[in-house]
Amino acid sequence: MLHVAFLGPRNLVKSTLTKKDFERVYALLDYPALGGGTDCGALCGSLCCQEYEPGVGMYLLPGEEVMFTGREPWLRWSYKAAKHSGFPGTWKGLIAFVECSATCPRERRPIQCRTFPLMPYLDREDKLSVRLDTLMGSLVCPLVRRADEHPLDPEFSRRALLAWRILASDPTIRQDIEGQSRMLDKDQAAPWRRLLGLF
Numbered sequence: 001m002l003h004v005a006f007l008g009p010r011n012l013v014k015s016t017l018t019k020k021d022f023e024r025v026y027a028l029l030d031y032p033a034l035g036g037g038t039d040c041g042a043l044c045g046s047l048c049c050q051e052y053e054p055g056v057g058m059y060l061l062p063g064e065e066v067m068f069t070g071r072e073p074w075l076r077w078s079y080k081a082a083k084h085s086g087f088p089g090t091w092k093g094l095i096a097f098v099e100c101s102a103t104c105p106r107e108r109r110p111i112q113c114r115t116f117p118l119m120p121y122l123d124r125e126d127k128l129s130v131r132l133d134t135l136m137g138s139l140v141c142p143l144v145r146r147a148d149e150h151p152l153d154p155e156f157s158r159r160a161l162l163a164w165r166i167l168a169s170d171p172t173i174r175q176d177i178e179g180q181s182r183m184l185d186k187d188q189a190a191p192w193r194r195l196l197g198l199f
């Protein structure tokens, strides 16, 4: 099939990753979070994958645009200044933001949708792991809220770590992982978690 190159703005935040790297990441993350062929969307009505309010969507990672044509009918594209969107101050330029006007074909989902409910985590010694994304998932995702009842398939976790190792080899993306990890540290120590009985 003819793949028409993505034509985004020139001043997108760039990464050093190639299309081949992103293809490997997509293939690694093309795996269900729960074992036994269970569709986790059945637990929650696919809460993390629907336009539950106008304007919700997903940021692509720097360079991830190579996986799209920019004309996917299920996505609405816009570009946000990285510095006003919670990304590291060192990121100069724009980041692609896709609003979900319909559900993505499974094999075309962006990385942040594939990796959820896991997120990458860099500890203070710069060691990479993956953790449950309590920043985004504590209130919406049963796999995060009731992790004991719904353990993730270890193969999903293994693949997620391999995928994030590839992504974290890019210094720009690594900076964001570090920022998110410190936010996670802070969030997990927050008093409101104990008050609500969340870990």
Ligand code: SF4
Pocket: 033, 040, 041, 042, 043, 044, 045, 046, 047, 048, 049, 116, 117, 140, 141, 142, 143, 144
């Ligand atoms: S990852 Fe969590 S919120 Fe998303 S569909 Fe699965 S159970 Fe629902």
Ligand code: SF4
Pocket: 048, 049, 050, 057, 058, 098, 099, 100, 102, 103, 104, 109, 110, 113
């Ligand atoms: S998979 Fe697609 S439709 Fe679902 S949340 Fe991600 S971008 Fe939106």
